[in-house]
Amino acid sequence: MLALETDRLTKDYAVGFWRRRPYRALDGLSLQVEAGEVFGLLGPNGAGKTTTLKLLMELIYPTSGRIAILGHPPGHPEVRRRAGFLPEAPYFYDYLTAEELLSYFAGLFGLRDGARRARVAALLDLVGIGGERRLALRKCSKGMLQRVGLAQALLNEPDLVFLDEPMSGLDPLGRRDVRAIVLGLRDRGCTVVFSSHILSDAEALCSRVGILVGGRLVAAGRLSDMLAFEVEGWELVMAGLDEAALGALGSRVRRATPLGGGRYAIELPPVDDPDCAVAGLRARGGRLVSLNPMRATLEDYFVRQVEARAGGPAAGRTVPER
Ligand SMILES: Nc1ncnc2c1ncn2[C@@H]1O[C@H](COP(=O)(O)OP(=O)(O)OP(=O)(O)O)[C@@H](O)[C@H]1O
Ligand SMILES: [Mg+2]
16 A cells, blocks of 8 residues: 655745746655655755655645645545654744643644553653653753654654654764664554655665655665665775785785775775685785675765756756746
């Protein structure tokens, strides 16, 4: 079953003060996300990620195109009941405490008394807010507010959550916590759609990603299909070597970086048989420290996609006049 489907979704904002003209922030986005998937919407600043999520939550309306969430149009009562949303900049009633705020939202979802208290306490535990739950939100740090926002998105035990930059403002421990929460959601069958520019998080969490550049989807698919997993070379670290021993490998060495203390990081091209090089260096007194295949990362792929599109047709995005 599809949790989310968009068909040629397009959004023009009206820009300019005297003469309003349309500016195309999202251009014909067609996406499908299966139920139970963790889908990453990636793209540089201004690519249209937040615009997409706002359209899905019906905070803004499309210029054209169609959206189906859990088989319904956005804003359908079933969608409101079953979906959760973490906005990019969650603004809160800042004189309330985290506990009071979540209690209030839980009331909107129809939870009462003991059930409401239990849900709020469990979510605050889940997102790692301890004693600070009784602190006015205006006194909370950015990372703490992000955690409150995440707890808020999960109040209704959603089947589908949309998270706009869930890792923003979090320190490494906070990011690890959020990763664990997202994996926990996936394990209970919840579909997660999140936007990010932290590619390592996307690589760790997503089954599929879409890359938006200048309002257009330039790539979408499984990470395993997108990243050529063939080895781009070998990185060999050997100890106990000298220049002469390295010289024996000759032109097969792409690069050799001295690491100090007779240790070298040696890059070999992909065609090379690393065993043969290791054996050659061992014979000259070298000791193998590590041998790693070098593969393209999502980051390499992302940078290539963005660079290929920079200055392309999506760059000047004012909609042509009719
Ligand atoms: N209300 C608005 N009016 C006019 N232009 C807007 C409006 N909101 C967004 N834009 C423009 O639309 C484009 C896409 O913005 P959007 O916020 O969706 O990007 P994003 O991918 O979320 O970026 P970021 O990574 O910085 O959050 C940007 O060029 C932005 O300036
Ligand atoms: Mg954004």
